[in-house]
Amino acid sequence: MQTPEEFEVSRRGVLVGGAASVATATLVPAGPAMAAPTPVPPPTAKVAFSVNGQAHELELDTRVSLLDALREHLHLTGTKKGCDHGQCGACTVIADGRRINSCLTLAVMHEGEKITTIEGLGTPDRMHAMQDAFVVHDGYQCGYCTPGQICSAVAVLGEIAAGVPSHVTADLTAKPKVTPAELRERMSGNICRCGAYSNIIDAIVDVAGAKT
Ligand code: FES
Ligand code: FES
Numbered sequence: 001m002q003t004p005e006e007f008e009v010s011r012r013g014v015l016v017g018g019a020a021s022v023a024t025a026t027l028v029p030a031g032p033a034m035a036a037p038t039p040v041p042p043p044t045a046k047v048a049f050s051v052n053g054q055a056h057e058l059e060l061d062t063r064v065s066l067l068d069a070l071r072e073h074l075h076l077t078g079t080k081k082g083c084d085h086g087q088c089g090a091c092t093v094i095a096d097g098r099r100i101n102s103c104l105t106l107a108v109m110h111e112g113e114k115i116t117t118i119e120g121l122g123t124p125d126r127m128h129a130m131q132d133a134f135v136v137h138d139g140y141q142c143g144y145c146t147p148g149q150i151c152s153a154v155a156v157l158g159e160i161a162a163g164v165p166s167h168v169t170a171d172l173t174a175k176p177k178v179t180p181a182e183l184r185e186r187m188s189g190n191i192c193r194c195g196a197y198s199n200i201i202d203a204i205v206d207v208a209g210a211k212t
Contacts, residue, residue: 047108051076052120062108066100067091069107070117078118078147082191089190092148092155093117099155101189118147121154130154133203141194149190153204156186160208178208 048057051074058073067084070076070093079102082090086104093102094116122128130150133139140146159166160176168185169176176182183201192200 045108047111049110049113049115051115052117058107060107062106064107065103066093066095066105066107066110066115067102070102070115076117076119080144080147082144082148087191088145088148089152090145090148092151092190094151094155097155097158099152116151118151121150128154129207130203133206134200137199137203137206138196139200139203140192140196145190145192145194149187149192149200152187152190153200153207156183157204157208159186178205180205 042061042063044059045062046057046059047069048055050056051070056074058069060069060073064073065084067079067081070079071081079093080090081103082088084091084103086101089101091102092099094100095110096113122131127135128150130153134146134150139149157178160178160182163175165172165176166182166185168181180201183204184197187200187204
């Protein structure tokens with residue numbers, strides 16, 4: 001156990017020693033400065049595709065998603081970014097007739113393809129039948145998921161017409177029918193946080209001319 005006097009001495013010793021180390025460190029001449037790393041520009045590539053019937057050629061960072069190419073480079077902001085992780089369907093577009101999550105695919109992978117976004121389906125004056133049906137059946141509230149829902153719904157009717165079965169198609173040898181069960185299954189990748197699901201199904205059934 002140290003006496004207060006001994007403690008004072010040892011404390012003074014520590015302070016003196018510390019000051020000496022700082023002084024020594026200050027006197028050591030600095031070595032040659034480390035060169036700052038030269039920034040490496042991201043790899044880019046050219047990609048040409050058509051969007052809503054219009055040809056585009058872009059030089060893009062190869063990591064740019066199709067969603068960001070549409071929104072940030074072509075300023076087609078109708079396609080929405082919800083999760084950016086392939087989980088909500090808000091970014092759905094149609095590429096060569098197939099619906100895809102544009103956040104999950106790189107733009108440079110779509111060389112030569114025909115991309116259709118919500119802007120290419122119709123305009124406020126000349127709406128696509130599916131857009132019209134969404135309005136008539138009140139198939140949206142905030143509208144954020146709606147462009148993806150509509151692109152998906154258009155593609156779903158194409159899939160059913162082409163005889164593509166789904167997980168709930170009972171008879172794989174018969175042509176699938178437009179039923180609420182088929183539509184719910186096929187539209188399950190499009191999340192609506194406002195819960196407009198039943199009206200969305202009504203709109204799609206209406207466009208298909210199906211009886212439920
Ligand atoms: Fe692409 Fe959610 S933004 S799936
Ligand atoms: Fe709001 Fe679907 S209408 S998220």
